[in-house]
Amino acid sequence: MTAQVELVGVEKWFGEAQVIKGVDLAVQPGEFCVFVGPSGCGKSTLLRMIAGLEETSRGQILVEGRDATAEPPSRRGLAMVFQSYALYPHLSVRENVGFPLRAAGLPKEEIARRVDEAARALRLEELLDRRPKDLSGGQRQRVAIGRSIVREPVAFLFDEPLSNLDAALRVEMRYEIAKLHRQLGTAMIYVTHDQIEAMTLADRIVVLEAGRIAQVGTPRELYANPRSLFVAQFIGSPKMNVLPAGAAPDLPAPAGATTLGVRPEHLRLVARGDGPLAGEVDLVEYLGADTFVIVDCGAAGRITARVPGEVDLAPGAAVSLDAPRSALHAFDAAGLAVSGPG
Numbered sequence: 001m002t003a004q005v006e007l008v009g010v011e012k013w014f015g016e017a018q019v020i021k022g023v024d025l026a027v028q029p030g031e032f033c034v035f036v037g038p039s040g041c042g043k044s045t046l047l048r049m050i051a052g053l054e055e056t057s058r059g060q061i062l063v064e065g066r067d068a069t070a071e072p073p074s075r076r077g078l079a080m081v082f083q084s085y086a087l088y089p090h091l092s093v094r095e096n097v098g099f100p101l102r103a104a105g106l107p108k109e110e111i112a113r114r115v116d117e118a119a120r121a122l123r124l125e126e127l128l129d130r131r132p133k134d135l136s137g138g139q140r141q142r143v144a145i146g147r148s149i150v151r152e153p154v155a156f157l158f159d160e161p162l163s164n165l166d167a168a169l170r171v172e173m174r175y176e177i178a179k180l181h182r183q184l185g186t187a188m189i190y191v192t193h194d195q196i197e198a199m200t201l202a203d204r205i206v207v208l209e210a211g212r213i214a215q216v217g218t219p220r221e222l223y224a225n226p227r228s229l230f231v232a233q234f235i236g237s238p239k240m241n242v243l244p245a246g247a248a249p250d251l252p253a254p255a256g257a258t259t260l261g262v263r264p265e266h267l268r269l270v271a272r273g274d275g276p277l278a279g280e281v282d283l284v285e286y287l288g289a290d291t292f293v294i295v296d297c298g299a300a301g302r303i304t305a306r307v308p309g310e311v312d313l314a315p316g317a318a319v320s321l322d323a324p325r326s327a328l329h330a331f332d333a334a335g336l337a338v339s340g341p342g
């Protein structure tokens with residue numbers, strides 16, 4: 001199967017500074033691929049290189065098997081949706097959505113057909129005669145997506161498309177984007193800071209670390225088998241607890257492990273002495289559905305446990321923490337995962 005978009009040894013230099021340090025990735029037809037990583041790791045730069053908005057310093061970018069590295073954005077057949085909607089204020093929704101088709105000189109009837117189809121997919125039918133200023137943020141974002149749909153691209157590129165929206169709208173739009181992807185079956189490459197968007201939307205998540213791919217995998221793979229401490233602590237919220245392997249002699253550590261990791265949701269609060277990690281409750285954060293209990297475990301550090309519902313504990317309480325052996329992660333001095341605890 002020819003990849004929809006393929007990156008081969010891609011590098012980017014801004015003057016002396018290398019920002020993308022050799023990225024290889026094949027995005028399959030219909031795949032939803034999400035880029036995550038800390039601020040400044042190169043997510044937007046990589047996406048802009050795929051779009052053709054940023055020159056590729058070294059390596060190749062293939063679109064449907066064709067070398068597109070030197071092609072201008074308009075020739076690549078990709079559609080980019082930005083965080084800022086960039087709609088034309090003096091044009092109606094209908095004219096905004098149809099704009100790229102008019103610019104390309106398509107016949108009127110074809111434009112009308114595609115605009116109607118996009119409006120149906122995005123539930124914009126009632127809004128077609130309005131101006132952007134008379135729309136909510138979420139509706140504007142839908143118009144911006146509509147404008148990219150009508151081009152019938154081979155893949156969509158999204159750079160944090162929902163980050164300007166409030167929390168409730170983000171949830172709604174996330175749902176819309178998932179539905180849209182299912183409906184269109186078009187490959188999507190999606191940059192986000194949002195853990196939940198990454199976990200729920202992605203077929204595969206690409207974790208970037210300082211211009212390199214730290215790991216690529218399904219959300220389940222990255223959550224269950226992070227290859228490094230970096231990925232382990234990047235995926236999951238609240239993040240994975242880590243402690244020096246020697247700090248808790250009762251926790252089994254495989255040979256070569258210097259650091260142990262355990263996710264907050266895998267820890268159980270037990271009576272003092274009934275678990276391998278003893279400590280004193282430092283803080284209790286009640287969230288409704290669950291509670292985060294932060295426990296000061298001395299040499300093992302501050303450990304967060306996520307427990308369902310409420311807990312009847314106050315700061316200062318003496319507790320122990322327990323976790324099933326299978327939930328323990330182990331890492332060597334270089335921060336790489338060491339397999340097989342115990």
Ligand SMILES: Nc1ncnc2c1ncn2[C@@H]1O[C@H](COP(=O)(O)OP(=O)(O)OP(=O)(O)O)[C@@H](O)[C@H]1O
Nearest residue numbers: 014017019037038039040041042043044045046193
């Ligand atoms: N035109 C430019 N000239 C020089 N350096 C740049 C340029 N554009 C981006 N950079 C640098 O490249 C690095 C990657 O930037 P990029 O915007 O890709 O990060 P990002 O992962 O999208 O971050 P964020 O999550 O904050 O959006 C940063 O260190 C940034 O300062």
Ligand SMILES: [Mg+2]
Nearest residue numbers: 043044045159
């Ligand atoms: Mg960015």
